[in-house]
Structures are given as structure tokens and as C-alpha cells.
Amino acid sequence: MKQSRYVLRRVWAALLTTYVAVTFNFLLLRLMPGDPTSRLARVPNGTEETRRALVRQFGLDQPLWRQYLDYLRELGHGNLGISYTNQQPVTSQLLEALRTTVPMVTLGTVTAIVLGLVFGVVAAWWRGHAVEKSSTFVSMFFYALPTQWLGLMLILVFSVMLGWLPSAGMHDPGLMAARDIGVPVSSTAVLRDTATHMLLPSMTLALVLFGEYTLVVRSALLETFGEDFVLTARAKGLRPRVVLIRHALRNALLPVVTLVALSIGFIAGGSILVETVFSWPGIGLLSYDAIQARDYPMIQGAFLVITISVVFCNLVADLLYARLDPRITT
Amino acid sequence: MRHTGAYKIATGLAAAMVLLGACSSGGTGGGGSSSATQILRIGSNDEIDSLNPFVGLNSLTYSTFQVTYPYLVMYDDKLDFVPYFAKSWSTSDNGKKWTFHTVPGATWSDGQALDAHDVAWSFTTMVKYQDKGAGNWASTVSHLKTVTATDDDTVVFSYDAPVANVLSQLQQVPILPEQFWDTYAKTGNFKSASMTTPLVSGGPFIVQSYKKNASATLKANPTFWGTRPHVAGISLTMFNDDDAMIAALRNHEIDLIETLPPSGIKPLEQAGFQVDQAPSPALSDFIFNSNPKKPQHRELLDPKVREAFALSFNLQEMVQTVWLGTATLANSIVPPATGSWSDPSLHAAPYDPAKANQILDSLGYRRGSDGIRVADGHRMSYDVIMPDLTEGDRMFSMVQGWLKAIGVQVNQKKVDDSTAFDLVTAPDGKYLDFDLAMWTWGMLPDPDFALSVVLCSQYGSWSDTGYCNPAYDKLYQEQGKQLDAAKRQAIVYRMERILAHDLPYIFLGYKNQISAHDKSWSGFQNTMYGPYNALAVTSMVDAQRD
Numbered sequence: 001m002k003q004s005r006y007v008l009r010r011v012w013a014a015l016l017t018t019y020v021a022v023t024f025n026f027l028l029l030r031l032m033p034g035d036p037t038s039r040l041a042r043v044p045n046g047t048e049e050t051r052r053a054l055v056r057q058f059g060l061d062q063p064l065w066r067q068y069l070d071y072l073r074e075l076g077h078g079n080l081g082i083s084y085t086n087q088q089p090v091t092s093q094l095l096e097a098l099r100t101t102v103p104m105v106t107l108g109t110v111t112a113i114v115l116g117l118v119f120g121v122v123a124a125w126w127r128g129h130a131v132e133k134s135s136t137f138v139s140m141f142f143y144a145l146p147t148q149w150l151g152l153m154l155i156l157v158f159s160v161m162l163g164w165l166p167s168a169g170m171h172d173p174g175l176m177a178a179r180d181i182g183v184p185v186s187s188t189a190v191l192r193d194t195a196t197h198m199l200l201p202s203m204t205l206a207l208v209l210f211g212e213y214t215l216v217v218r219s220a221l222l223e224t225f226g227e228d229f230v231l232t233a234r235a236k237g238l239r240p241r242v243v244l245i246r247h248a249l250r251n252a253l254l255p256v257v258t259l260v261a262l263s264i265g266f267i268a269g270g271s272i273l274v275e276t277v278f279s280w281p282g283i284g285l286l287s288y289d290a291i292q293a294r295d296y297p298m299i300q301g302a303f304l305v306i307t308i309s310v311v312f313c314n315l316v317a318d319l320l321y322a323r324l325d326p327r328i329t330t
Numbered sequence: 331m332r333h334t335g336a337y338k339i340a341t342g343l344a345a346a347m348v349l350l351g352a353c354s355s356g357g358t359g360g361g362g363s364s365s366a367t368q369i370l371r372i373g374s375n376d377e378i379d380s381l382n383p384f385v386g387l388n389s390l391t392y393s394t395f396q397v398t399y400p401y402l403v404m405y406d407d408k409l410d411f412v413p414y415f416a417k418s419w420s421t422s423d424n425g426k427k428w429t430f431h432t433v434p435g436a437t438w439s440d441g442q443a444l445d446a447h448d449v450a451w452s453f454t455t456m457v458k459y460q461d462k463g464a465g466n467w468a469s470t471v472s473h474l475k476t477v478t479a480t481d482d483d484t485v486v487f488s489y490d491a492p493v494a495n496v497l498s499q500l501q502q503v504p505i506l507p508e509q510f511w512d513t514y515a516k517t518g519n520f521k522s523a524s525m526t527t528p529l530v531s532g533g534p535f536i537v538q539s540y541k542k543n544a545s546a547t548l549k550a551n552p553t554f555w556g557t558r559p560h561v562a563g564i565s566l567t568m569f570n571d572d573d574a575m576i577a578a579l580r581n582h583e584i585d586l587i588e589t590l591p592p593s594g595i596k597p598l599e600q601a602g603f604q605v606d607q608a609p610s611p612a613l614s615d616f617i618f619n620s621n622p623k624k625p626q627h628r629e630l631l632d633p634k635v636r637e638a639f640a641l642s643f644n645l646q647e648m649v650q651t652v653w654l655g656t657a658t659l660a661n662s663i664v665p666p667a668t669g670s671w672s673d674p675s676l677h678a679a680p681y682d683p684a685k686a687n688q689i690l691d692s693l694g695y696r697r698g699s700d701g702i703r704v705a706d707g708h709r710m711s712y713d714v715i716m717p718d719l720t721e722g723d724r725m726f727s728m729v730q731g732w733l734k735a736i737g738v739q740v741n742q743k744k745v746d747d748s749t750a751f752d753l754v755t756a757p758d759g760k761y762l763d764f765d766l767a768m769w770t771w772g773m774l775p776d777p778d779f780a781l782s783v784v785l786c787s788q789y790g791s792w793s794d795t796g797y798c799n800p801a802y803d804k805l806y807q808e809q810g811k812q813l814d815a816a817k818r819q820a821i822v823y824r825m826e827r828i829l830a831h832d833l834p835y836i837f838l839g840y841k842n843q844i845s846a847h848d849k850s851w852s853g854f855q856n857t858m859y860g861p862y863n864a865l866a867v868t869s870m871v872d873a874q875r876d
Contacts, residue, residue: 032749082522085379085380086379086380086382086385086386086542087380087382087385087521087522088380088524093542096541096542148571152571152573152574155573155574155577156577159577159578159581160577160580160581163581166578166581166583167574167575167577167578167581167583168567168569168571168574168575168577168578169544169545169567169569169578169583170544170545171545172583173369173371173373173545173565173566173567173583173584174369174371174565176539176545176547176565177369177371177547177563177564177565178369178563180538180539180547180549180563181369181538181547181549181550181562181563182549275570276570276571277570277571277574278571278574279543279544279567279568279569279570279571279574281541281542281543281544285543285570286542286543289377289543291746292718292746292747292748293748294748
């Protein structure tokens with residue numbers, strides 16, 4: 001009974017959070033200086049008539065409350081609108097960008113989690129040794145690096161100096177153009193090509209993210225090492241590896257669950273910096289362009305996807321937490 | 331190239347992730363191996379914002395239209411008009427009637443006839459909907475009344491007044507396939523058209539695929555009516571980071587960079603690539619709010635104060651430091667790259683901070699204890715509105731240093747383009763609030779556009795100065811109707827001199843157009859807009875790997 005009340009409470013909170021976020025997204029965009037037609041004014045062939053027509057077409061001449069109600073109504077029907085920039089449906093463009101973003105960011109995030117676990121365990125296990133210091137130092141070093149700078153350094157080393165990996169984009173331009181104009185290209189070649197292009201952006205993301213996991217895992221493990229049950233396990237004469245993996249690590253993973261859930265939630269948001277440096281045409285880049293152009297429907301759509309993803313993953317984390325540690329439902 | 335075990339594991343993981351994405355998108359087909367030797371791979375830091383001619387605005391978009399649609403005329407390397415889809419043309423004595431004879435027997439890529447009727451339909455549609463769905467072509471059909479195909483190969487344009495730059499206007503307008511656009515022309519709702527590739531083409535290339543923010547592939551059009559390109563296709567890759575684009579050229583992932591930043595010249599030349607430069611119409615400027623009704627800081631309206639500012643600017647140093655010598659001193663709103671329309675008698679103000687100080691002293695603007703002058707009871711301290719410019723920070727810090735030396739403080743107000751436009755025009759398009767700004771212009775080969783951005787009628791639109799001078803506006807109307815090139819040039823020069831006197835802008839420099847390519851390629855014509863441009867198809871038709 002307590003558990004189901006807890007679940008209902010969390011679901012209700014998630015729905016409320018989503019609604020509030022959607023409303024904030026709508027209002028904040030319109031409070032920003034500049035409007036979607038501003039950029040047209042300084043482009044050859046963009047005339048005042050064009051601007052006025054666009055203002056009418058976008059409904060920007062309507063009062064704010066009416067725009068808000070229209071937005072909610074369309075949202076209720078699953079319609080995210082038409083992009084102001086290229087006049088194409090937002091939903092299909094977001095889905096396309098998500099398909100591009102999710103594999104790259106997932107690879108980076110999963111790699112970061114694995115690296116963080118390894119470095120965190122190593123740092124905690126060999127506490128006070130040089131191993132701990134170097135493990136923590138390496139994690140913090142990468143954590144502190146600006147993402148775009150690290151990306152450029154990786155391009156310099158792996159692309160320019162060693163020539164191992166491509167510098168940017170999703171595909172080899174020649175390969176894809178050959179396929180597009182009718183030269184037979186195997187699916188395996190395309191798959192290998194995309195995978196190769198994905199490595200540098202994913203690894204950049206992994207390197208800047210794994211430090212956070214390292215620190216959380218390390219401190220959670222150190223805390224667990226001081227618990228009575230770990231002492232008991234040691235007193236029973238269990239091998240150190242068994243004590244670490246079966247007893248200490250399993251209990252130390254609770255805070256890591258939250259962090260992982262949050263990270264997974266942000267996967268849908270992509271990474272603007274990584275996608276910009278590597279010209280990876282995902283949702284991060286799409287959002288950035290949309291903000292620059294004040295493309296309200298596109299920004300609202302992108303933020304909605306990110307909001308729902310983060311709120312949903314948080315909800316899953318809350319429910320998982322309740323399962324792992326029933327004390328929090330009381 | 332040898333790969334380690336770790337590399338293989340990483341690639342395997344990445345491949346698994348790609349499969350996840352591919353599964354959800356239906357995967358890609360095809361089989362066998364590829365040969366891409368005849369594909370020209372172009373890298374650009376610009377973006378194709380839309381394939382729809384009624385929506386797209388970016389310069390890469392217009393360059394793509396240039397090679398995929400027919401145009402009546404195009405430019406040669408001297409910026410003279412040469413025949414393209416129009417084999418020849420003539421004009422009536424009063425300049426109101428223009429007759430074009432088009433290439434006979436041409437077809438669109440879908441096999442349908444391409445002739446004078448398509449020209450008439452395209453322009454008639456743009457005239458009809460210029461205030462609505464075809465608004466972005468409105469400036470290219472000004473004064474155009476009717477367009478009639480008198481037979482399959484002849485089309486007549488009738489204007490309600492003489493227009494000085496008819497060919498310049500027509501050079502910009504693509505001829506569109508009626509069979510595709512006819513449905514949308516019934517309502518004028520062109521912007522909602524779904525531009526599914528491959529698109530119907532009447533130029534040397536067909537847009538075969540397009541991915542927003544990423545790439546586009548153009549395939550040589552086998553039914554093209556003109557000189558066919560040497561290459562089988564063009565691959566366009568859009569980069570968001572210049573360093574990654576340069577790395578891609580060095581790594582032979584692309585063959586040509588159409589616009590290279592100055593910092594890329596040396597490393598690419600050292601690595602054995604061909605780097606070409608050409609004067610361009612890209613103009614950087616320092617802006618004074620010139621609206622005489624502005625309530626604050628009215629000393630900035632004084633031409634003497636503006637002259638003092640101009641004398642304090644060491645523009646030669648800016649050219650060397652900011653653009654690494656790849657720019658020229660600017661003297662006019664009409665860049666010399668556009669040909670004979672820029673008045674050669676105009677020169678950038680000499681660097682003379684002593685004289686600048688003298689002028690401000692003579693106006694009674696004494697320095698306060700902090701070294702900043704006081705004008706009419708307030709410190710000469712102003713915000714400079716700065717949109718997102720490529721070399722903006724370096725440009726501003728130099729300007730800030732020069733002005734400090736004459737007792738003027740400026741603070742950078744860095745915002746994005748949309749916000750900058752709002753701040754400059756505030757409140758409500760009245761230009762009352764801002765003092766100073768820095769921005770750039772990309773001008774067209776004909777001077778009409780450059781001259782138009784300071785018209786009174788451009789308040790709330792192209793104007794970024796709040797400048798309004800009825801005498802100047804009258805001259806603008808005159809040059810627009812003057813069919814005699816020499817007489818038009820004289821009027822244009824007078825207008826440039828008015829601006830040089832009133833100083834709504836201090837022109838900082840004209841950036842060169844820089845491109846770089848692999849030396850195994852030849853045939854590129856590095857125009858003011860680069861080899862892949864909206865002036866002509868010549869480069870892309872002539873390009874070939876040696």
C-alpha cells in the first residue's frame with residue numbers, strides 16, 4: 001500500500017514537472033530579446049513584406065495567452081508544429097536528429113560509466129596508494145578539460161597526426177555521395193564508416209563524463225568499506241575480491257543509480273559542444289541552431305523531448321531506488 | 331594502417347550503436363563496393379538551410395540553387411553578364427521591355443520540356459505572390475509588370491519603369507519547374523512544399539540527397555542542356571568547426587574548402603594544398619546611430635566626433651592582426667570587388683590619434699580624472715552592440731584600445747544576431763536607444779543592394795544605422811532608373827561620397843574570399859564568393875581531378 005502510494009506520488013510529480021517545464025519553455029523563449037523574423041531583416045532578398053507575412057503566418061501577432069493555449073492544444077494532439085526556419089514538420093526533424101544523437105551519446109555515456117566504475121573502484125581499493133592518486137588525477141584532469149578543446153585535441157592527434165580516424169561528420173563524404181549517385185555500396189561499408197566517424201565524438205564525451213562517475217563510485221565505496229557488514233565479511237575470511245564485488249560494490253551502487261538515470265535522461269539532449277566540434281547532426285546542434293534563429297516550435301519540441309526524457313528517467317530511478325532500498329518509501 | 335585490439339573493440343561498440351540507430355530508421359540498402367574518384371567533395375562552414383527556393387536564405391543554399399536550376403544569365407570572371415539559359419537578349423530604347431531568346435530543345439531532369447514558358451511561369455508567379463509566399467524574391471522583380479512567352483524560345487519582360495539593373499536581378503532568380511510548383515501556385519503556399527529528393531533539376535546537377543546540418547549530394551544531370559560537368563557528382567559537407575574542416579582537408583576526407591579562415595592559410599600551404607584568395611564584398615563596419623531624434627549621447631551625431639573616431643582607428647593594424655593581411659582597407663559601402671561601382675577617389679581615414687584628440691579638445695570635451703572625456707555633462711562611455719562575428723572579439727578589443735587613447739570608453743555588448751537587430755532598432759523600429767554597433771555586410775555585385783541599406787524606407791528592415799537622408803534617397807531612385815552605365819556610375823559615386831561625409835559607418839575592411847583545395851583538382855574559378863558560388867556554374871562544370 002505504502003509502495004503504491006509512493007509510485008502514484010512520483011508519477012504525479014513527474015507529470016506536474018513536465019507541465020511546468022513545458023510552460024516555462026514557452027514563456028522563456030518569448031521573453032528573450034529578438035524574434036523569429038529578426039534574422040530575415042539583414043539577408044538579401046528578405047523584405048519587410050516577408051517579415052510581416054511571417055509574423056502573421058507564425059501567429060506572433062496574437063496575444064501571448066492565445067499563443068499559449070494554441071500551443072497546448074496542438075501539443076495535446078501530438079502536433080509539435082512547423083519549423084519557422086525551413087517550414088517542415090518539427091516532429092520528423094526531431095526524430096531524425098534523435099536517431100543520429102542517441103547512438104553516439106549512448107556509446108559515450110556507457111563508456112563513461114564503465115570507465116568511472118573501474119577508476120572509482122581502483123581509487124577506493126588502493127586508497128592512499130599512488131594508484132589512487134593517479135586514478136583520481138586522470139579522472140579530474142579530463143573532467144576539468146573544456147569539451148570543445150579536448151575534441152579538437154583528439155582530432156589533432158587521431159585525425160591529423162595519426163590519420164586513424166575521420167575528423168568530423170557522420171559519413172565519409174565520398175562514400176555516401178557514391179552511394180547516392182548510384183554506385184553500389186555495401187551496408188557493411190556504410191556501417192563501418194559510421195562507426196568510425198562515431199568514435200571520436202563518443203570518446204570525447206566519455207572522457208569528459210567519466211570523472212564524475214569515478215568520484216561518486218570512489219566516495220560511495222569508501223563509505224561502504226567502513227560499514228559493519230563489510231567488516232563482518234572480512235572477519236569471515238572472505239577473499240578481498242569477493243568482499244569488494246559481492247558486498248561493498250553492490251551496496252555502493254545505490255547513488256550511482258541516480259547518476260546513471262540522470263545521464264541516460266540527458267542522452268536525448270545530445271551534447272551541443274561535441275556535436276558542434278564534430279559536426280554531428282544531432283539534437284544538440286539542432287537545438288543550438290533553433291535558439292540562434294528563434295525557431296520557437298523547434299526549440300519547444302527539442303526541450304520537450306529532453307524534458308520528457310529526463311523526467312521519465314528520474315521517475316525510473318525513483319522507482320528503482322524504492323525497489324533497491326524500500327526504506328525510502330516510508 | 332594498422333589497428334590495435336582496443337580500436338577494434340571500440341569500432342565494434344560504435345557499430346552496435348549505429349545498428350541501433352539504423353534499425354530504427356530502416357537501415358541502408360546497397361551492396362558491393364564504391365568508387366568515388368570522380369566525386370568532388372566540398373567542405374563548407376555554411377549550411378543549406380532549406381532546399382525550397384521560397385524558404386532558403388543562406389549563401390550555400392543559393393550556390394546550390396545556382397548549379398541545380400537554370401538561370402537566364404550568369405556572370406563571367408570579370409563580372410560581365412554572359413548567356414546561360416538565355417542565348418541572347420535585347421532591350422527596347424526606353425528600357426522597359428527586355429526580350430530573351432532561350433536555348434531550344436532543353437529538358438528538365440524528369441524529361442519534361444524546359445523552355446520560355448517555364449521562364450514566363452516562374453517570373454509571373456513570383457510577381458503575383460511577391461507580397462505573400464514569394465516574398466524572398468520580391469526585390470528581384472521590382473517594377474516587373476508582365477512576363478510573356480511569345481513562342482517556345484522567346485520570352486518578353488515588361489517593366490512599368492526603366493530599371494538599371496535588370497540583368498543583375500534576373501541573374502539571381504532560378505527558373506522553376508512548373509510541373510512541381512503548379513499545385514502550390516494555386517494557393518501561394520510555396521513554403522510548405524515537401525522537397526523530397528531527388529529534386530527536378532534544370533541545371534548541371536541534381537540534388538540527390540540532403541541531410542540538415544550535415545551533407546548534400548549532387549549528381550551530374552545526364553539531361554543537362556549546357557556544357558556537362560566533368561565530375562559524376564558533388565558531395566557537400568557542412569562543418570560547424572573550422573579546425574575540423576581544415577583537418578578534414580589535410581586528411582584528404584574532402585577536396586575543397588570553399589571559405590577558409592585566414593588562420594588556415596599557412597598550415598594548408600605548408601601541407602601542400604593550393605590556397606587561393608580573391609577580393610570579396612564582405613564588409614566589416616563600425617556603426618553610429620544616425621537617427622537625429624536619438625535622445626541620449628547626442629554628441630555622437632556630430633560629424634566632427636565621428637571624424638575623430640575614424641582618425642583614431644589604425645585600420646592597417648587591424649588588417650594585419652585580425653585578418654592576417656587577407657583584407658584590404660575599406661573606403662565605401664560599395665566594395666571594389668564588385669567592379670567599377672566603388673568610387674576610387676574615396677580613402678579610409680588616415681591613422682592620426684593626435685588630430686583626433688585635437689578635434690575632441692576643440693569641442694570642449696575635457697578628460698576626467700580617469701582619462702575619459704566628458705561631453706555635455708556625461709562621460710564619453712558607450713555600449714557597442716556586437717552580434718556573433720567570426721573575428722568580433724579581436725576587432726572589438728582593438729577598437730576599444732584606440733578609442734581609449736582618445737579618451738573614449740566603449741563596452742562590448744555581445745549578443746546573438748536576432749537580439750542585436752532588436753537592440754539596434756529599439757524601440758519598435760525607431761532607432762532611439764543604441765549608440766554604437768559593429769557588424770558585417772555581404773554585398774551583391776550590383777551596387778543597388780549596398781546603396782539601399784541606408785535608405786529611410788529601410789527603418790526596421792535592413793537599416794542598422796537609423797540613417798535617413800532624403801537627398802540620398804532621391805539619388806537612389808535616380809540610379810535605379812538610369813540605363814546609361816557611366817551616368818549611373820556618377821550618381822552612385824555621389825551617393826558613396828555622401829556616406830563618406832555623414833559617416834553613419836566607419837568601414838573597417840573588406841575581407842578576402844579564401845578557398846583551398848587539393849592540388850590534384852583543377853578548373854576552379856575563385857570568385858568573390860568562392861569557387862562554389864551563386865554567380866555562375868563555371869567552376870563546378872570545369873572542375874576535374876587531373
